[in-house]
Amino acid sequence: xxxxxxxxxGAAPLAGLTVLDLTHVLAGPYASMTLSDLGxxxxxxxxPGLGDDTRAFPxxxxxxxxxxxxxxxxxxxxxxNLKDTSDRSVFEQLLSKSDILLENYRPGVMDRLGYGWxxxxxxxxxxxxGAVSGxxxxxxxxxxxxxxxxxxxxxxxxxxxxxxxxxxVRVGASIGDIAAxxxxxxxxxxxxxxxxxxxxxxxxxxxxxxxxxxxLEHAIAITSVTGDAPRPSGARxxxxxxxxxxxxxxxxxxxxxxxxxxxxxxxxxxxxxxxQDPRFSxxxxxxxxxxxxxxxxxxxxxxxxxxxxxxxxxxAGIPTGPIQTxxxxxxxxxxLARNMVVDVLDQSGSPAYVAxxxxxxxxxxxxxxxxxxxxxxxxxxxxxxxxxxxxx
Amino acid sequence: xxxxxxxxxGAAPLAGLTVLDLTHVLAGPYASMTLSDLGxxxxxxxxPGLGDDTRAFPxxxxxxxxxxxxxxxxxxxxxxNLKDTSDRSVFEQLLSKSDILLENYRPGVMDRLGYGWxxxxxxxxxxxxGAVSGxxxxxxxxxxxxxxxxxxxxxxxxxxxxxxxxxxVRVGASIGDIAAxxxxxxxxxxxxxxxxxxxxxxxxxxxxxxxxxxxLEHAIAITSVTGDAPRPSGARxxxxxxxxxxxxxxxxxxxxxxxxxxxxxxxxxxxxxxxQDPRFSxxxxxxxxxxxxxxxxxxxxxxxxxxxxxxxxxxAGIPTGPIQTxxxxxxxxxxLARNMVVDVLDQSGSPAYVAxxxxxxxxxxxxxxxxxxxxxxxxxxxxxxxxxxxxx
Numbered sequence: 001x002x003x004x005x006x007x008x009x010g011a012a013p014l015a016g017l018t019v020l021d022l023t024h025v026l027a028g029p030y031a032s033m034t035l036s037d038l039g040x041x042x043x044x045x046x047x048p049g050l051g052d053d054t055r056a057f058p059x060x061x062x063x064x065x066x067x068x069x070x071x072x073x074x075x076x077x078x079x080x081n082l083k084d085t086s087d088r089s090v091f092e093q094l095l096s097k098s099d100i101l102l103e104n105y106r107p108g109v110m111d112r113l114g115y116g117w118x119x120x121x122x123x124x125x126x127x128x129x130g131a132v133s134g135x136x137x138x139x140x141x142x143x144x145x146x147x148x149x150x151x152x153x154x155x156x157x158x159x160x161x162x163x164x165x166x167x168x169v170r171v172g173a174s175i176g177d178i179a180a181x182x183x184x185x186x187x188x189x190x191x192x193x194x195x196x197x198x199x200x201x202x203x204x205x206x207x208x209x210x211x212x213x214x215x216l217e218h219a220i221a222i223t224s225v226t227g228d229a230p231r232p233s234g235a236r237x238x239x240x241x242x243x244x245x246x247x248x249x250x251x252x253x254x255x256x257x258x259x260x261x262x263x264x265x266x267x268x269x270x271x272x273x274x275x276q277d278p279r280f281s282x283x284x285x286x287x288x289x290x291x292x293x294x295x296x297x298x299x300x301x302x303x304x305x306x307x308x309x310x311x312x313x314x315x316a317g318i319p320t321g322p323i324q325t326x327x328x329x330x331x332x333x334x335x336l337a338r339n340m341v342v343d344v345l346d347q348s349g350s351p352a353y354v355a356x357x358x359x360x361x362x363x364x365x366x367x368x369x370x371x372x373x374x375x376x377x378x379x380x381x382x383x384x385x386x387x388x389x390x391x392x
Numbered sequence: 393x394x395x396x397x398x399x400x401x402g403a404a405p406l407a408g409l410t411v412l413d414l415t416h417v418l419a420g421p422y423a424s425m426t427l428s429d430l431g432x433x434x435x436x437x438x439x440p441g442l443g444d445d446t447r448a449f450p451x452x453x454x455x456x457x458x459x460x461x462x463x464x465x466x467x468x469x470x471x472x473n474l475k476d477t478s479d480r481s482v483f484e485q486l487l488s489k490s491d492i493l494l495e496n497y498r499p500g501v502m503d504r505l506g507y508g509w510x511x512x513x514x515x516x517x518x519x520x521x522g523a524v525s526g527x528x529x530x531x532x533x534x535x536x537x538x539x540x541x542x543x544x545x546x547x548x549x550x551x552x553x554x555x556x557x558x559x560x561v562r563v564g565a566s567i568g569d570i571a572a573x574x575x576x577x578x579x580x581x582x583x584x585x586x587x588x589x590x591x592x593x594x595x596x597x598x599x600x601x602x603x604x605x606x607x608l609e610h611a612i613a614i615t616s617v618t619g620d621a622p623r624p625s626g627a628r629x630x631x632x633x634x635x636x637x638x639x640x641x642x643x644x645x646x647x648x649x650x651x652x653x654x655x656x657x658x659x660x661x662x663x664x665x666x667x668q669d670p671r672f673s674x675x676x677x678x679x680x681x682x683x684x685x686x687x688x689x690x691x692x693x694x695x696x697x698x699x700x701x702x703x704x705x706x707x708a709g710i711p712t713g714p715i716q717t718x719x720x721x722x723x724x725x726x727x728l729a730r731n732m733v734v735d736v737l738d739q740s741g742s743p744a745y746v747a748x749x750x751x752x753x754x755x756x757x758x759x760x761x762x763x764x765x766x767x768x769x770x771x772x773x774x775x776x777x778x779x780x781x782x783x784x
Contacts, residue, residue: 212721214749229719256542321545324551363596
């Protein structure tokens with residue numbers, strides 16, 4: 001209990017703020033994880049019986065979901081049935097003491113429960129209401145259900161990810177959820193800033209589908225100007241060259257020479273007389289001739305191992321690096337030096353899982369190397385009820 | 393000029409705040425685009441001569457980069473050589489009038505220019521300093537150069553994206569940059585909240601590599617528990633089934649039945665007697681038997697077009713949808729209803745490009761359907777100099 005953010009004070013930006021978190025699975029819980037990392041206390045309200053769906057997601061360790069544990073660390077849990085009179089009373093007391101409410105129901109569900117934005121804003125004008133849903137709370141298809149995979153597909157990211165002329169692939173990380181969770185976090189933080197001036201909370205309405213479109217940058221620019229949607233381009237960037245994987249003697253590595261000066265330096269370093277060649281002298285020309293350029297570079301790189309080239313190019317100031325598997329990343333000296341792999345403790349205080357650290361490094365924000373346990377379902381009921389009594 | 397956020401007042405959370413933006417290419421400019429959408433004035437400081445690298449990135453329209461235009465709309469531009477005495481004087485006046493400084497130089501560059509965090513914090517204690525770099529300002533490899541592709545590869549996302557037993561592919565969107573830009577935005581917003589309490593700015597140090605690790609969620613959980621790093625799984629989620637693409641008569645579509653209740657409903661809707669089958673009755677079992685499950689579902693779906701199944705499953709409440717190309721997404725009725733495709737105007741006020749709208753929909757934040765033009769290099773020099781004189 002003492003490891004939650006209930007009694008934080010001082011340095012963390014969100015110290016003293018309480019998040020009442022009705023969300024489950026990933027987008028919402030990812031947002032409340034970030035708010036917790038920034039110092040907020042998060043009270044997770046789960047449905048009685050099963051709780052958050054991800055409690056049943058593999059992989060498991062000692063019968064508990066590691067997936068759940070690594071996203072929900074340091075949060076408190078209370079199980080409430082929002083159709084039950086007595087539980088509603090608890091929820092309403094929690095609302096009156098919270099700064100931020102997060103929910104990811106389908107649009108309309110909160111209204112039918114009597115907790116829609118209009119009602120809540122009238123009763124709790126300071127409360128910030130953050131909603132994340134598949135398609136948002138407006139528009140003709142607001143009521144459709146969605147998961148990550150649905151918005152990755154419908155939102156265009158899948159259509160530009162994969163190998164040319166093969167079936168599209170999913171982005172291996174759940175960016176359909178995570179991007180939406182990150183925009184929700186931004187909206188909540190912006191609403192806190194606005195509240196300082198106005199005293200009023202506001203509603204934030206994040207759609208997972210909108211969030212996918214917001215990631216597309218160059219693909220939108222290309223489609224807008226040419227009328228043609230880009231296709232997947234495998235391992236290369238569609239608008240920069242050379243900016244892709246290359247074969248070394250022992251496997252693939254990456255070179256990303258993002259401007260003319262870096263390309264000229266690459267040519268010197270690899271002893272390739274291409275910098276003045278009109279086919280390669282500007283980035284637009286290099287993009288047109290990217291396949292040929294890849295072969296010319298590989299004619300040099302194929303003879304020695306990737307590590308040799310990474311070392312040589314790094315010394316010459318050219319962005320390059322290995323393609324690492326997740327276990328390799330988790331042991332990467334730079335990642336470890338940045339405290340980006342943290343231990344999630346169990347109830348006895350021993351490390352039980354590892355999770356991603358907080359990527360938002362701030363000079364006045366503590367950056368601990370452990371996280372309090374994820375809660376068991378309803379674990380903090382008594383504690384939370386006592387807190388409500390004490391402070392009512 | 394009047395379309396920039398210089399004179400915004402009132403509703404927008406960041407109205408009245410000034411961002412001095414030294415960043416180029418994507419991560420930093422993406423962050424300052426969001427800050428602009430939230431109401432901040434952004435003054436883009438570019439190097440004389442060429443300006444931001446992306447001014448040379450295709451695609452072009454009338455000789456201007458659409459890539460640059462769709463990320464830098466509504467910003468002001470001044471070209472300054474930070475080694476020139478007279479330009480340094482302008483920069484220092486700008487510093488004294490700004491709330492937030494953003495930079496994406498390699499660590500140490502700002503210190504050598506005399507504008508490192510320690511110096512700036514001593515002279516401008518209220519100033520928030522947001523840095524984004526490839527590997528962060530600490531750790532053994534802080535000085536290595538990076539671009540999106542380098543951190544996608546080294547950070548593990550590529551290793552789980554693509555088809556099993558084929559070469560890894562890049563995520564089609566530049567999430568190496570964009571994720572870092574989004575965490576930078578979160579850090580800046582959190583620092584503004586902290587400044588309300590302390591009056592002091594702080595330094596935010598975002599690494600693109602850290603940001604990639606922070607997206608990996610289930611891959612870290614899997615590696616942590618099993619010791620084995622996940623491999624790419626093509627178009628399916630590694631921990632949920634059915635959650636992937638399926639063949640219909642006319643092509644692929646997506647079904648994402650993320651829990652037992654949805655799977656049971658799917659079985660009823662497709663008339664498949666699998667809900668009680670021990671091979672499929674729980675999500676862990678469905679994951680083990682995902683290939684078989686895909687074939688059994690496709691045995692039904694292969695006979696009719698995707699639209700038929702999307703309609704039928706949607707009516708049954710099952711998350712499903714098409715795989716859209718970027719031109720299709722940009723005409724999606726739900727996307728258009730959400731104002732997620734906006735016009736970037738040219739200097740005469742006519743629509744010149746389309747760009748992604750603001751995904752952060754807030755009840756008290758205006759959501760215009762146009763954006764002011766991206767600046768020409770040094771376009772606002774005179775205006776900015778007059779503003780400095782007037783207010784000094």
